[in-house]
Amino acid sequence: LLLIINSACSQNKKKSNDTATTNEKVLQPNIIYIMADDLTTQAISAYGGIYKDIAPTPNIDRIANEGMLFQDVLCTNAICGPSRAAILTGDYSSKNGYYKNESGGKFDETKWTFPQEFQKNGYQTSLFGKWHLGSEPKGFNVYKYHNSAGQQGHYWDPVYNENGVDVKEKGYSTNLSTDFAINWLEKERKQNDPFLMILQYKAPHRPWQPDTKYETLWDDIEMPYPATFNDDYKGRELTAGDTEMTMDYFSRRDMKLKEPEHLKGKEKLAWAFYGAKPGELVQPENMSYEEGRKWRYQTYIKDYLACVKSVDDNIGRVLDYLDKNGLTDNTVIILTSDQGFYLGDHGFFDKRFIYEESLRMPFIVKYPKLIKAGTVNEDIITNIDFAPTLLDIANISTTHQMQGESFKSILKGTTPKDWQEGMYYHYYEFPYWHHVQPHYGIRTKKYTLSHFYYNIDVWELYDLEKDPNQMNNIINDPQYTNVITDLKLELKNLMIKYEDNKSLSDFRMITDSDFGSIVDH
Ligand code: SGN
Ligand code: CA
Numbered sequence: 001l002l003l004i005i006n007s008a009c010s011q012n013k014k015k016s017n018d019t020a021t022t023n024e025k026v027l028q029p030n031i032i033y034i035m036a037d038d039l040t041t042q043a044i045s046a047y048g049g050i051y052k053d054i055a056p057t058p059n060i061d062r063i064a065n066e067g068m069l070f071q072d073v074l075c076t077n078a079i080c081g082p083s084r085a086a087i088l089t090g091d092y093s094s095k096n097g098y099y100k101n102e103s104g105g106k107f108d109e110t111k112w113t114f115p116q117e118f119q120k121n122g123y124q125t126s127l128f129g130k131w132h133l134g135s136e137p138k139g140f141n142v143y144k145y146h147n148s149a150g151q152q153g154h155y156w157d158p159v160y161n162e163n164g165v166d167v168k169e170k171g172y173s174t175n176l177s178t179d180f181a182i183n184w185l186e187k188e189r190k191q192n193d194p195f196l197m198i199l200q201y202k203a204p205h206r207p208w209q210p211d212t213k214y215e216t217l218w219d220d221i222e223m224p225y226p227a228t229f230n231d232d233y234k235g236r237e238l239t240a241g242d243t244e245m246t247m248d249y250f251s252r253r254d255m256k257l258k259e260p261e262h263l264k265g266k267e268k269l270a271w272a273f274y275g276a277k278p279g280e281l282v283q284p285e286n287m288s289y290e291e292g293r294k295w296r297y298q299t300y301i302k303d304y305l306a307c308v309k310s311v312d313d314n315i316g317r318v319l320d321y322l323d324k325n326g327l328t329d330n331t332v333i334i335l336t337s338d339q340g341f342y343l344g345d346h347g348f349f350d351k352r353f354i355y356e357e358s359l360r361m362p363f364i365v366k367y368p369k370l371i372k373a374g375t376v377n378e379d380i381i382t383n384i385d386f387a388p389t390l391l392d393i394a395n396i397s398t399t400h401q402m403q404g405e406s407f408k409s410i411l412k413g414t415t416p417k418d419w420q421e422g423m424y425y426h427y428y429e430f431p432y433w434h435h436v437q438p439h440y441g442i443r444t445k446k447y448t449l450s451h452f453y454y455n456i457d458v459w460e461l462y463d464l465e466k467d468p469n470q471m472n473n474i475i476n477d478p479q480y481t482n483v484i485t486d487l488k489l490e491l492k493n494l495m496i497k498y499e500d501n502k503s504l505s506d507f508r509m510i511t512d513s514d515f516g517s518i519v520d521h
Pocket of ligand 2: 037038079080205338339
């Protein structure tokens with residue numbers, strides 16, 4: 001069957017949509033690309049981890065059980081807009097031009113993106129949920145994206161931009177985005193054309209507001225703590241040890257404290273955001289610092305996991321819809337996130353670092369015609385590989401060159417002999433938000449080597465086999481001198497390969513004025 005489909009599709013390749021018969025088009029798979037914002041592997045039970053029995057994700061696990069789970073899909077620049085731009089273009093930030101979530105910044109909408117190519121090739125295309133690129137989405141027959149809070153989206157009663165028009169909706173964003181997606185599948189798309197649907201949840205992004213029914217779900221239990229919760233940042237004082245994303249930086253809003261009613265406008269926002277700046281600490285008066293730190297973590301992790309629970313429920317709705325409508329066999333389902341996230345790991349929340357928990361992206365794919373059920377892959381893949389892979393799965397050939405590579409053969413169970421053994425990373429945003437120094441680096445199966453360069457000059461090396469938790473920076477260990485020399489050479493080659501070798505001083509520092517409106521959320 002697979003052979004027949006592939007040959008029918010490859011005959012399709014050169015035909016324009018108009019000349020292909022309906023029959024041939026139906027043989028192209030549908031694709032549902034689901035991306036939650038800031039969803040991390042530690043929160044997905046299919047990946048194991050400390051929350052898997054307390055807060056399982058049965059619907060996401062269904063995709064894994066019936067498909068392939070990837071252990072080493074890595075983000076090239078672990079932050080929202082830049083990761084999304086890399087995914088859409090198949091290119092590094094240095095090539096697609098979108099380095100950081102600049103306030104009021106805009107992704108260059110003249111750039112080639114993969115949905116445009118799908119549309120050109122006869123696919124019906126749609127986008128629901130978070131977009132967050134400041135530009136008009138291109139290549140979609142229909143779109144409806146979060147437009148409130150500077151396109152971050154609100155959890156409750158969000159404003160969506162629906163094909164160019166703002167619409168205020170009532171309800172909880174994870175449910176709403178799914179409603180719109182299912183409605184499009186059911187009522188709006190042409191039933192005989194293949195489709196590409198992109199469904200991107202705002203959840204579980206900050207401020208981690210659960211659906212009402214899950215607000216008190218875990219009130220009676222104490223959530224476990226990650227192994228590196230009490231990281232003291234020894235040997236990493238200027239990097240991991242100098243951020244504004246530790247358990248001390250949660251705001252009153254994060255901790256769900258109720259705003260005093262007499263406050264209005266800016267004063268009210270200032271009250272809610274208290275805690276996010278150095279020197280401010282949010283905790284009940286009667287608690288010691290240590291108790292307060294645990295209280296903040298418990299509040300955070302319960303809210304975060306409750307947001308994930310709604311994402312999981314809603315993914316279940318999509319899967320059920322496909323099952324009931326006979327779409328399961330011919331639909332590729334992808335579940336991923338724009339990067340990973342720290343759930344108290346290294347004492348952090350947020351992302352940005354090359355360190356494992358934010359570098360690794362959840363990535364699970366199900367497509368019975370191509371992928372063996374219940375398989376796990378450990379190859380190093382990055383988010384610039386998504387676009388070429390999706391096109392390849394849909395048998396769409398393009399003349400457009402991308403930096404990423406298709407991993408369709410990996411989905412089929414065979415890793416190409418010359419597949420990459422290391423990946424290149426570069427993060428640029430500083431000092432807002434969270435004061436993480438810009439850095440670039442290389443990550444192989446065995447090592448992470450990185451250089452933090454903005455207003456410090458610090459190299460780090462981690463031996464991932466001996467020190468998977470990345471607690472020991474061994475850059476000065478003489479035993480690793482040769483390893484470091486080799487890795488630096490590989491790193492330099494990757495910088496050249498990806499055309500990211502311009503002077504580091506060209507990267508403009510973000511200033512206060514860029515973030516003048518942060519509290520307008
Ligand atoms: C907001 C958050 C930050 C977060 C950025 C970027 N602050 O500014 O904590 O790092 O988004 O997130 S908040 O208090 O306003 O929520 S990203 O996913 O868009 O990259
Ligand atoms: Ca994100």
